[in-house]
Amino acid sequence: MKTWVKIIAGLVFIGVIAGVLVYFFIYNKPHPNYELMDAAYSVTVADFYNAYTSNKTEAGNKYNGKVIALSGKLSKVEFSDSLTICVFVFNKGMFGDEGVRCTMLPKFMELAKKFQPDGEVKLKGYCTGFNDTDVILDKCSIVKQ
């Protein structure tokens, strides 16, 4: 085989391998596993909510987009078609109860349903921010204490 043919074949091969790697590891990379991630901050639910209501910009810069571990007294567990949400209520406003809402990962939905109101819980999840009434945590898991 001529040298230039070998070079072109080698380049094509490298290109195909690079394409496959980009497809699987960048374009189709999986979502982060929030259950396994370490929490950037571990705080009480009350301190966490107060941080947002006293200065939402500062709290947003600190907590939004990060994994947060929260501990505190649960107010209730809400259910919708596909969600199980652990709710910590601190206020009442135009949207009803206001506080911290933690949407559970499917794996923890059944366990969360067994939570009792006023029970102490520790949850960990991805903070998506404050919508002027509630602070939302997504992909939440139960932290063993």
Add this chain to the structure above:
Amino acid sequence: MKKLMLVFFCLSIVSFAADAQKFITKTGHIKFYSDSQLEKIEAHNRQVNAAFDAATGDFVFRVLVKSFQFEKALMQEHFNENYLESDKFPNATFLGKVTNIKDVNIGKDGVYEAMVEGKLTIHGVTQPVKEKGTFEVKGTKITGKAKFTILLADYSVKIPGAVANSISKSIEITVDLVLDKLN
């Protein structure tokens, strides 16, 4: 004293009547969808705050941009970091009114056409919006549905030149809110 108590009682009744007209949800669903030759983009947000006052027609919803879920993690990253800049503009909001509120009878089950008019804020840019939707009354629940299209350019969402041809310049937004009577 009796007069004072009577005034207080009347005010309580008025306040109760006003509250009885309010419907809310915190688990509303908004989907956005765009399709182009190379890329189909679909995302869902199932934690939409919405409130509807059936007495005045006032209607509001708020969405946390970071709560939109994509099938592909890379798309979600680009959406938050490059397009919607969710650290800078964490919320998207709609503030408006059902203009034909007299046609929506919340005391009678049925599907009513609703004309909604207001201001939609996305990416820190506010634009007037006027859309048609439906309100389905069923007992103490109202299901509000609407589907409309927005142009990304209207909200200063810039598409990088390298992918300009593979991403649609408009987004179809589907709103589906099951509102419960506020107790």
